[in-house]
Amino acid sequence: MSDAIGSIPWWGFSPAENFVEIIEDSINKDSKNFRNELNILIIGGGDGRHILKTVSHFKNKNQHLNIYVAENNLELIARQILFFHLAIEKVHGLQEKVFIYLDLFGNTLLRKVTEEYLHEASFNIIKLLTSSSQNMFFDFSLLKFKERDVLEGIFKFWSIKENIIDLSKCWDYRLRQHLGVRYDARENVFDWDYSMYLKDVAPVVNWHEYKKWRETGLGFDFCSDSTCLNSNKTLVSGLIFKKDGERIGKQGYWGDMIVSPYISFGIECDSKELMAKNNSQHISSSTDISKYNVTSFFHEFHMKYVRKDVEEQPFFSFQLHFLSFDVLTSLHKKVKYKKKFDLIYFSNHVTNYLNETVSELFSPQCLLMIESTKYLNIKKEQHTMFGEKINMLATNAGCTPLNSCDENSHAYYMFQQT
Numbered sequence: 001m002s003d004a005i006g007s008i009p010w011w012g013f014s015p016a017e018n019f020v021e022i023i024e025d026s027i028n029k030d031s032k033n034f035r036n037e038l039n040i041l042i043i044g045g046g047d048g049r050h051i052l053k054t055v056s057h058f059k060n061k062n063q064h065l066n067i068y069v070a071e072n073n074l075e076l077i078a079r080q081i082l083f084f085h086l087a088i089e090k091v092h093g094l095q096e097k098v099f100i101y102l103d104l105f106g107n108t109l110l111r112k113v114t115e116e117y118l119h120e121a122s123f124n125i126i127k128l129l130t131s132s133s134q135n136m137f138f139d140f141s142l143l144k145f146k147e148r149d150v151l152e153g154i155f156k157f158w159s160i161k162e163n164i165i166d167l168s169k170c171w172d173y174r175l176r177q178h179l180g181v182r183y184d185a186r187e188n189v190f191d192w193d194y195s196m197y198l199k200d201v202a203p204v205v206n207w208h209e210y211k212k213w214r215e216t217g218l219g220f221d222f223c224s225d226s227t228c229l230n231s232n233k234t235l236v237s238g239l240i241f242k243k244d245g246e247r248i249g250k251q252g253y254w255g256d257m258i259v260s261p262y263i264s265f266g267i268e269c270d271s272k273e274l275m276a277k278n279n280s281q282h283i284s285s286s287t288d289i290s291k292y293n294v295t296s297f298f299h300e301f302h303m304k305y306v307r308k309d310v311e312e313q314p315f316f317s318f319q320l321h322f323l324s325f326d327v328l329t330s331l332h333k334k335v336k337y338k339k340k341f342d343l344i345y346f347s348n349h350v351t352n353y354l355n356e357t358v359s360e361l362f363s364p365q366c367l368l369m370i371e372s373t374k375y376l377n378i379k380k381e382q383h384t385m386f387g388e389k390i391n392m393l394a395t396n397a398g399c400t401p402l403n404s405c406d407e408n409s410h411a412y413y414m415f416q417q418t
Contacts, residue, residue: 004258009046014411016049044350048080056300065318106261108217122159167231170253171217219261262286332360368415
């Protein structure tokens with residue numbers, strides 16, 4: 001199953017969460033007024049969904065919010081920068097920004113307007129990366145010079161207008177690689193995966209949108225296929241293969257092909273109308289819910305950070321700090337990070353970096369949040385083993401559980417410093 005999940009998490013395997021709200025719900029109420037700064041560390045978040053929801057819902061004008069981000073693929077950092085750049089840009093209308101976002105987020109092929117945005121935005125982000133002046137929202141100073149050079153190379157690749165890689169063929173190659181002799185009966189395989197697992201954990205995802213995504217890699221259908229012309233270069237990455245004893249690099253689509261891009265934004269929302277059912281079936285699709293959620297986030301961004309009267313001095317203060325992934329093992333040795341973080345988040349694919357040393361990063365009452373395997377199509381015993389492993393690792397790091405390590409109930413395992 002791991003080959004279908006892929007080697008790079010282009011989207012999350014759990015819904016977006018508001019980390020500030022989680023922190024405030026858990027801490028001693030008397031201590032809220034004394035927190036003029038909140039510090040959050042996200043390890044392996046992948047798609048930036050938590051950042052988008054957290055920052056858009058940030059309400060305290062007297063606090064400064066620092067979010068530190070570490071990813072083991074620089075392409076993931078680049079995508080998050082691109083998404084955030086879109087959220088704060090002033091050119092496009094709200095609806096078009098949402099369509100561009102979801103296009104880039106979960107479609108193998110892009111509409112012309114999205115391709116044009118990617119081309120232009122990539123050049124603008126390169127200027128940000130190479131500028132010596134400090135940026136209001138982004139801090140690249142914690143990345144190595146080599147990593148910044150690689151990021152610049154990624155954005156230059158994205159800025160190329162020519163369709164230099166055919167992601168439709170890459171998708172089909174992965175399908176054939178994963179399914180083997182079952183390829184000709186692939187719709188039956190898709191139906192089995194949907195009916196036997198995804199439908200139980202994410203019933204709002206409907207069969208028709210899931211089947212289309214499994215077949216084509218087009219997750220969000222708000223335009224006719226004929227308008228999707230160019231490959232989504234932001235979903236391209238490299239992978240090293242061994243052939244005849246030699247290591248060979250190959251570009252292609254190496255992400256998820258079984259869970260879907262709907263989990264991040266498309267299975268939960270605060271609209272009762274969108275979550276309504278008729279004859280036990282959800283009326284709205286995951287695409288509808290994703291559009292609703294991202295529209296809500298972008299509207300909040302506009303009101304707080306983008307509109308003209310807040311251009312010079314936004315009402316709310318936050319900054320994203322991008323970390324080198326290889327410093328995680330030594331982060332606890334750096335004085336400036338000791339007892340710094342109010343919440344530390346691990347995705348389920350980077351939990352090997354969770355050990356006793358992380359406790360040195362905890363501020364008082366720090367929360368440890370681990371993504372569960374609830375939405376992964378794996379065996380029951382694998383779910384159980386993962387929960388047991390996380391409980392042991394968190395306990396060794398000096399934390400006590402706030403919920404059970406049960407994948408059937410929770411998208412996240414929550415712990416708190418004892």
